[in-house]
Amino acid sequence: MKSFSTDAVLLRRTEYGDYDLIITYFTRSMGRISVIAKNAKKSVRRFAGALDPFIAMNIECSLPKRRGSLPVLNSVDIENPFANIRTSTVKTGYASYWIEIINSWMEEGKPDEAIYDLIFNVLDSLNRGKISMEVLSVLFQIRFMGISGFTPNLVGCGHCGIALDDIRQNKIRFDLASGKLICETCKLKMFGKTTFSINETISHYPVTTIEKGITVSKGTLKQLSWISSIDIEYADRLKFSKTALKEGEYFLEGFIPFHIGRNMKSLDFLHRVRNIYAKVIS
Ligand SMILES: [Zn+2]
Incomplete structure (x- = not known):
């Protein structure tokens, strides 16, 4: 046989x-x-x-x-x-989310060594516990999008092309349906005076309607673009501000499931355990 x-x-x-x-x-x-x-x-x-x-x-x-x-x-x-992952509820939450991304996106019987190394290394780091879970998760998601070829363009308005630094507002809207940033001028042209709540995506998983977007600050967008070029072994040198990390996570956890087109059960679990964990350590 x-x-x-x-x-x-x-x-x-x-x-x-x-x-x-x-x-x-x-x-x-x-x-x-x-x-x-x-x-x-x-x-x-x-x-x-x-x-x-x-x-x-x-x-x-x-x-x-x-x-x-x-x-x-x-x-x-x-x-x-990776025994330390299973003994921690919040680590289990992160690992389950990453695993669900792999399980949902990767095609049956189609090898991808870069993705294999990525998931192995990120689980290994999570298990060792030297790098923060939040940083690992942002890194995993950014690298996953990069290898899979659906990294959104975060360097400027995806409609008129104005660079990030030239956009006056600090908070910039990312439109989930088109996968593009949208500056205030273009937003006004496209949506009129509709106001969007900053937290609309955060509080309403899964994101299903085409009007849905996420508002992210410039600093976070720059950090996300920057870390897409960092190797995971240098991740412990990454210095994220608390706000950037939180915003980065919400942005990626909104965009990736939307792009994959699937409501991820593991994400509901991650949000629950992460909230409990945040209360415990604060
Ligand atoms: Zn624009």
């Missing part, structure tokens, strides 16, 4: 019948794949502790005999269990 092995990060698992589990992985050499773990529900020993979310491992699978069937998971060799 033909088999294959690859490095993989576990994205999700679902029950299949009385005995089996279907495991979805993001793998280094095959992209997102689903495999079947036979008897994994019944036999605790077989894959003991290796089928939890976020774990990075090397997997060995048999190719299916029939077309349309799933490969069968034969063995797993844990590379990093």
